[in-house]
Structures are given as C-alpha cells and as structure tokens.
Amino acid sequence: MAAWKHASAVLISWGPFGLFLLAVLDSAGLPVVGGVDALLIATSINSPRLAYLGAVWAILGSLAGSLVLFGIARKGGEVLLKKHVGNRRGKLLHAWFEQYGLVTVFIPALSPVPLPMKVPVLCAGALEVRWSYFSSVVAVARTIRYFALAYLALHYGAATFHFLRTHVVEVVTVAVSLTILALATLQIVARRSARRSRAAIMSE
Secondary structure (H helix, E strand, O other): OHHHHHHHHHHHHOOHHHHHHHHHHHHOOOOOOOHHHHHHHHHHHHOHHHHHHHHHHHHHHHHHHHHHHHHHHHHHHHHHHHHHOOOHHHHHHHHHHHHHOOHHHHHHHHOOOOOOOHHHHHHHHHOOOOHHHHHHHHHHHHHHHHHHHHHHHHHHHHHHHHHHHHOHHHHHHHHHHHHHHHHHHHHHHHHHHHHHHHHHHHHO
8 A cells, every 4th residue: 555655646746647657557458456547536636737638648548558458469369368268257258248349348448447458458459350449449438537537536626536436326327328329339330331341342
C-alpha cells in the first residue's frame, strides 16, 4: 500500500504523462486493478484544469497498450492464444468472444468494475479482427469511461470513490445500456460490410 501511494504520488506529479504511462502498462498486459481510474481521479482533483487532458492521455495510453497486446496476438496467432486459455476462465472468455465478438472487449474497457480484458484482446488479435474495428471499440469505450471519471472528479472531488461505490447499480445499468448499443452498432457495421463484400464479388 505504501509503495502504491508513493508511486501514485510520483505519477500524479508527472501529470497527463503519468496517466499515459500507467494506461499503456495496464492495457499491455501488466494490469494495475483500478490504477488508471484512481490516478485519473486523483489528477483531476489535484489539478482540475488537467482533468480532461488527463482523460485524453489515459485514452491514448490505453489504446496504445491494447494495440501492443493485439499486435503480439496477431503475430503469435492461435499458438499464443492457447497459452492463455488453458484454464477454465480463459476457455470461458474465449467462448464468449467467439459468440459475442468485440463486445467482450467493449464491456471491460468501459466498466469501472474490474473485468478481465486481456484474453478478449488476445482473441481479437489471434482471430485477426480488423485493426480499425478493434481500435474503434477500445477508443469509444475508454473515451466514455475516462471522460465520465474526470467529470465526476471535478464535481464530487474526494467523494468520487464513495459516489462510485454507492451507485454501483446505476453505473452497471449505464454500462449494460451502452453495451447493448455497441452490440447493435457492431451488428449493423458487420451487415453493411458483408453487403459490400457480396456486391464487390457480384460486380467482378
């Protein structure tokens, strides 16, 4: 605990760059549960003028880290993926990804409640999901999450953590609603892409 307090103090002193660094590490497979959220809230409270800039840097860091993990998975393919889906939870997450696709990436990227994201990202890379689709899903989810946290920190200050703990139902409800919207959007995009592919084949 003391080590984390010292590290967080150092990262806060670095401003938005500290958020970027922690977000890269967290999303690249070295998770610090709640670390980026806590640091963004602390930064927003200590330096209100940097709140939304910090959110932007947290988004960029998270996207960069996720793309690193995604790229490694694309290169390693199924061989790398099998190393991470050997246990029961890994197999379950893999099955969920095959059924729901990038929604399994969107949910943990959006939710402030800690959810496993590493395996879905590896699945997306190994199964060669398009870079643009993957990047868009992560960017949208993180944008909503981090800007919302910065907003709450500016309005509730040190009571932000208490607010999140006492409004879990509301937070989960919003997350589920956005997930449903994301699922519908992804299905529409997939259908349009399929139609374009069929049209291209028929025109040849």
